[in-house]
Amino acid sequence: MVDLNLAKVNKIFIFGIFLIVSFWSLTYGATLKKQQYRALIFYYDQPDSLLVNELIQKIDRPLQRIEGLFHEALDVPVSVRLTKSDKEFEGFLYNQVPEWSQAVALPQQRMVILKLADAEQIKKSPQILIHELVHILLYDFLQGAYLPVWLNEGMADYFSEGGLSFEKKIVLAQAMVQKKIIDLMSIDSLLKMKAPQARLAYVEAQSAVEFMAKQFGDQRLIELLKNIRHQKNFHKAFRFTFGFDLLDFEIQWNEFIKQKYRWLVLLKFEEWIFALSGLLFLIAVVVVYLRNRKKLKTLSEEDQDDFIDGGT
Ligand SMILES: [Zn+2]
Incomplete structure (x- = not known):
């Protein structure tokens, strides 16, 4: 979602993130699980193992397709930190990232932080991870431009x-x-x-x-x-x-x-619902009218039959 380097965030902030990430690696890094897929090193909590396997499976082909297009592969290692907590995500980034962000790429630090706080975010995660990796590929490709x-x-x-x-x-x-x-x-x-x-x-x-x-x-x-x-x-x-x-x-x-x-x-969806409900109402009126007319017709025919029957 957000690429902090190209958004001209000042160097002090970047250095701050570097310190936090380094501190995090030393204090919590040891308790985290680690899995490598090509140049990507995933860091995650133990219960998220399946999620990580699935994520790797889903990004495999799209990532290769994009690397093919760029004629360049992601070969310098990139850490991918997964977190389920909003608070942890914001903490990593020193609350500098807007509230609408689900992931961040830090190309200079070779790091992606990806938040998986709910089912919707988990569903979108392969696409979002690819989005962040494109930022890193672009950074590598442009060599600072x-x-x-x-x-x-x-x-x-x-x-x-x-x-x-x-x-x-x-x-x-x-x-x-x-x-x-x-x-x-x-x-x-x-x-x-x-x-x-x-x-x-x-x-x-x-x-x-x-x-x-x-x-x-x-x-x-x-x-x-x-x-x-x-x-x-x-x-x-x-x-x-x-x-x-x-x-x-x-x-x-x-x-x-x-x-x-x-x-x-x-x-616009709401307008269509409104128009559709009007149309349904009209159809209902016409159906009821036709049905009543048919009923009346049948009744009057039955009356006539009764009358004829009665007459014989
Ligand atoms: Zn982005």
């Missing part, structure tokens, strides 16, 4: 999830109609955003990367990263890769979401 947060988060979501889900498309459509779309470069202040705005920022980032990949192919994304690594200047590298500025891209992308998703505003 600056990557805007929208591109970093967008790639992490696009490579771990693919395109936007239906629900995310509706979030985007609503923001578009209400003119609340955030400029891509303003997403750099993601860590200061409240949950709803942060959610929109993530959805936008994923959509922009998905649009880029659809227009130019996944390999062009990798080419952009290579150019950023060589030129050490994001805007220059962007122009070099695509032949136009980020602003031109943003206009194209905005036009695309307007054309493609605006109509989804009509699909």
Whole structure:
């Protein structure tokens, strides 16, 4: 979810985390279980063994696919610390991470902290771990070059999830109609955003990367990263890769979401439930009316039969 290095968190904070993590390793590390899968070393509490096995099984193929795309493998060891406690998670990060965050990648410390506090978080954990590992891969790939947060988060979501889900498309459509779309470069202040705005920022980032990949192919994304690594200047590298500025891209992308998703505003679930209940009511009225009419008809025919019977 959050990549602390690229979010320009100051060095004192990073050093603080380093101290806490080191302290934690010395004091509690010994009581934790440890399991290695390629360059990843999982640290977890004993009862979570099955969970870890399942997690490893589920990330195996997607991770290899992404490494193939980057033509680079995660080979420098990365510690993956799993925790079930909100308090512990916040404690690790010195309460510096927003409340909406479920995981954090610390590329310089070669560490991922993943929270599995409830069933929903456990279900999403393979995808979230892949998201965090993409941050680490990007960090390694760029060798210190600056990557805007929208591109970093967008790639992490696009490579771990693919395109936007239906629900995310509706979030985007609503923001578009209400003119609340955030400029891509303003997403750099993601860590200061409240949950709803942060959610929109993530959805936008994923959509922009998905649009880029659809227009130019996944390999062009990798080419952009290579150019950023060589030129050490994001805007220059962007122009070099695509032949136009980020602003031109943003206009194209905005036009695309307007054309493609605006109509989804009509699909707000509550409104449909309301419309559907009205429709069901109308159907019920018509059915009752038809049934009564049939009954009346049958009754009057029976009356007539009675009358005829009576007459003989
Ligand atoms: Zn992230």
